[in-house]
Amino acid sequence: MDDLITNRRSIRRFQDKAVEAEKLTQIFEAARWAPSWGNLQCCELVVVEDVEDKKKLASLLSAKNPATKCVENAPVVIAxxxxxxxxxxxxxxxxxxxxxxxxxxxxxxxxNICLKASEIGLGTVIVGSFDHAQAEKLLGVPDGCELVALIPLGYPDHAPSAPKRKAIADFVHFGQYNPS
Ligand SMILES: Cc1cc2nc3c(=O)[nH]c(=O)nc-3n(C[C@H](O)[C@H](O)[C@H](O)COP(=O)(O)O)c2cc1C
Known part of the structure; x- marks a missing residue:
C-alpha cells in the first residue's frame, strides 16, 4: 500500500490508447467505496469520452494550466x-x-479513483482550476449539483519524478500544535 501511495504521480501526458471498460469499472468500484459524511454518498461522476466535449472542456482551463492539453488528449475525463x-x-x-x-x-x-488507477497501470491528474459554470453547462450538470474537479485518465506517456514533500517533523505535532 505504501508503494501505491508514494508511487502515484499526477500524469499529464497520455498514450493514444483506449482504457478498457473493465478497468473503468474497477475505478468506479473504488469510487463507490470512498467514505462519506453519514454515508450519504453525494458524489456523481460524468464520464467524458467524446472528442469534441474533451476539446471544449480543455478550452475552459487557462492556457497556463499544466493540465490543459491533457484534458483534451486523455482518452477519458471523469468530471x-x-x-x-x-x-x-x-x-x-x-x-x-x-x-x-x-x-x-x-x-x-x-x-480512491487516482490510487486505483495507479494500481492498475493508469495515470490521472486532479484538475481544480477551470471555468466551473461553463463546464457544468457543457456536461448538463443539473441545478443543485456542482462540478468540482476533472480527472483526465489514461495510460501514462511519461514517468514524472516526485515533487518534494514536507518532512514528517514539519507537519506532525504530537500532543500540542506548538509551532516553533
Ligand atoms: C484539489 C487539487 C486541484 C488540482 N488542480 C490542478 C490543476 O488545475 N492543474 C494541474 O496541472 N494539476 C492540478 N493538481 C495536481 C497537483 O498539482 C499535484 O497533485 C501536486 O503537484 C503533487 O504532485 P503529485 O500528484 O504528482 O504527487 C491538483 C491537485 C489537487 C489535489
Missing part, C-alpha cells in the same frame, strides 16, 4: 460532481462550522 447541503447538515441545518463537507467527500472519491 467529479456532488450535491452541496447534505454532508455536514442534519435536518437541513448546518451542524459544524464548515458548509462544504461535500468537497471533502469528493476529495476522498477522487483519491
Amino acid at each position: 467529479v460532481c456532488g450535491t452541496p447541503g447534505k454532508s455536514g447538515y442534519y435536518n437541513n441545518k448546518q451542524v459544524t462550522r464548515y458548509q462544504h463537507w461535500f468537497l471533502y467527500d469528493l476529495g476522498l472519491v477522487s483519491q
